[in-house]
Amino acid sequence: MDEELEGLEVTACERCPKLVDSRSQIVNGTGPEDADILFVGEGPGANEDEQGEPFVGRSGSVLDDTLLVVGLEREDVRITNCVRCRPPENRDPTKTELENCRGYLEAEIERLDPDVLVTLGKVPSEHLLGRSVGITSEAGSVEEIRVNGSPRRVVLSVHPAATLYDRSQEETFKEALETAADLAGADGNSSTQRRLDGF
Numbered sequence: 001m002d003e004e005l006e007g008l009e010v011t012a013c014e015r016c017p018k019l020v021d022s023r024s025q026i027v028n029g030t031g032p033e034d035a036d037i038l039f040v041g042e043g044p045g046a047n048e049d050e051q052g053e054p055f056v057g058r059s060g061s062v063l064d065d066t067l068l069v070v071g072l073e074r075e076d077v078r079i080t081n082c083v084r085c086r087p088p089e090n091r092d093p094t095k096t097e098l099e100n101c102r103g104y105l106e107a108e109i110e111r112l113d114p115d116v117l118v119t120l121g122k123v124p125s126e127h128l129l130g131r132s133v134g135i136t137s138e139a140g141s142v143e144e145i146r147v148n149g150s151p152r153r154v155v156l157s158v159h160p161a162a163t164l165y166d167r168s169q170e171e172t173f174k175e176a177l178e179t180a181a182d183l184a185g186a187d188g189n190s191s192t193q194r195r196l197d198g199f
């Protein structure tokens with residue numbers, strides 16, 4: 001595992017033959033390496049595969065906008081995925097693919113040592129909690145898990161794309177992010193606000 005990782009970046013990996021075929025590049029996490037909040041999505045979609053960064057399509061816009069609503073900014077947080085290569089036709093990653101990529105996610109969690117993890121949707125919630133999750137009813141709840149022996153707090157959230165299909169999920173999504181910001185002790189003083197505070 002270590003020989004494929006440079007810092008928090010996976011530089012080469014061929015463990016999942018179908019994903020090696022479908023990806024155009026490996027999509028690593030983005031954001032400060034000492035962020036207090038780590039968002040964990042499912043896996044890259046077409047836009048992410050093209051641009052090499054998680055959550056840059058429509059879901060990413062929802063995430064960015066909602067971060068601002070709760071007093072945070074994309075540049076304040078770290079964002080990653082359970083799998084780093086785009087599954088064909090945007091299917092869910094298989095159990096094996098999730099397991100193949102798990103070590104990279106665990107290494108990222110360990111090195112970042114965030115105050116809180118936020119799972120974006122059912123797949124990352126079930127992957128990290130190791131149980132089935134009814135994400136619509138459980139969104140906003142906080143659980144403690146162990147990752148490599150260390151306790152980690154997890155806020156469960158709906159996937160940002162859920163708000164695009166069902167407007168009533170906007171509030172659910174915002175509340176989960178508010179909970180994460182509170183747990184991370186964010187003061188609502190994002191870097192934009194800090195810059196503006198100077199004037």
Ligand code: URA
Pocket residue numbers: 041042043044045048053054055056059081120
């Ligand atoms: N959905 C995800 O789960 N991850 C991304 O990076 C983009 C969309």
